[in-house]
Amino acid sequence: MKEMKRGELAVRTGCNIETIRFYEKEGILPNPPRTAAGHRLYGAEHLKRLSFILRCRELGFTLEQTRSLLALVDGNDYTCAEVREAALAHVDEVRRKIEDLKVIDQVLSDMAAKCDGGDVPDCPIIDTLFAEE
Amino acid sequence: MKEMKRGELAVRTGCNIETIRFYEKEGILPNPPRTAAGHRLYGAEHLKRLSFILRCRELGFTLEQTRSLLALVDGNDYTCAEVREAALAHVDEVRRKIEDLKVIDQVLSDMAAKCDGGDVPDCPIIDTLFAEE
DNA sequence: CTTGAACCTGTATTTACTACAGGGTCTAGT
DNA sequence: ACTAGACCCTGTAGTAAATACAGGTTCAAG
Incomplete structure (x- = not known):
């Protein structure tokens, strides 16, 4: 169970650190658990999901389209x-x-x-x- | 000397009427004279300049690039x-x-x-x- | 125990418009 | 002369998709 904070997730995905928070606010990246002090703790699932989002964005999908794609996957009935x-x-x-x-x-x-x-x-x-x- | 109000300029250029005001606020389209009641009065020069701006935008120049192009022309020393x-x-x-x-x-x-x-x-x-x- | 990196929050900025709300004015028809 | 409706005025807020900053915790190393 490898957990990481926001900075590491940013480095590992190549995503800007602020963008992670933005995606969370947008509800496209789920709220991660927090440490007692309030620091975000991400796991493998978050890494995977953020990579998916970034790949979609690179391919020119809008965030809404990306959201729809993820909704299909999340619904598990696509x-x-x-x-x-x-x-x-x-x-x-x-x-x-x-x-x-x-x-x-x-x-x-x-x-x-x-x-x-x-x-x-x-x-x-x-x-x-x-x-x- | 054919003068027109904002609505006519919009129709003649195909520009959204609000965009004209926006360009004026941005200082890329000069402030036109006004009627006593405050209505803008545009002349042939404005029509020409707005067309130039719209054509630059269609060609994918940013507004800043368009501004630079116009600055060259305005400076008359390009x-x-x-x-x-x-x-x-x-x-x-x-x-x-x-x-x-x-x-x-x-x-x-x-x-x-x-x-x-x-x-x-x-x-x-x-x-x-x-x-x- | 201190110092500096990394984290937290909320808010502002970017580009290029577009869309309102809440008024004033102009014009055509009665 | 009057009125209805189209037009105009202003300032402000919203859009996409981040990015940046200020001002304040917390963590880790020495």
């Missing part, structure tokens, strides 16, 4: 199909974002290409940004 | 090279974001591929998210 659906919906969203960013990349690159980088106070980029409609 | 540099730096950032999202796409797609979408309460996606290391 099906593979449900989880798969959530994952695929998120993939769609990620792909939409990629497309949006590609358009931005293209527009900016085109603008920059028209620009000769000269020393004069007149720039096609600025002109384009100011252009009507 | 060079094409400066603007080009800002644009290209932003392109780099956009491309980094695209790469990050592509990794996420890949990871999620791989995970979903391992999932048979069955009706059982056991899912490789969840397992992977919970996995150690």
Whole structure:
């Protein structure tokens, strides 16, 4: 039974120490037991759950989506199909974002290409940004 | 000299009406003259400037970056090279974001591929998210 | 027994808006 | 002239997801 305090949990997960408290307040990480003096004591379950949350966040799930995923697991009545659906919906969203960013990349690159980088106070980029409609 | 109130400026730019006030408070959109009763009166300059801001935002520039771009223009002493540099730096950032999202796409797609979408309460996606290391 | 690291709490800040509440004003129709 | 409703004004609060700080305990090492 290896227990640890907040600082160690932070180091072991790579999570900011304040974020742990934030997740607890949000109710996504359960309140851990405390020492007599009030220090939080985390166990293997907390470590596992926090890692899960951090991994979801890295994958671009919102905290609410992460919460839903965990609710499925906690309820213990989820099906593979449900989880798969959530994952695929998120993939769609990620792909939409990629497309949006590609358009931005293209527009900016085109603008920059028209620009000769000269020393004069007149720039096609600025002109384009100011252009009507 | 066509002047308009806040509502019309909002409609003509597609900007939320509250956002106009926000930009004014932020000092990125200049305080317009007012009618005797205190209603804001915008002219062609404001329309142009707000459009510029909105276009920068669409291209993913932060409000601070947009402010810097406008500061260059306002200072009237900018060079094409400066603007080009800002644009290209932003392109780099956009491309980094695209790469990050592509990794996420890949990871999620791989995970979903391992999932048979069955009706059982056991899912490789969840397992992977919970996995150690 | 002291000192400094680590912990506790509550609150403020960040980005870029958006959304209210509680008023004043303008305009079109009667 | 009057009134209804659309518009405008202000200040403030809320959103996501943390992060940072102030001011105060507690723990561990020497």
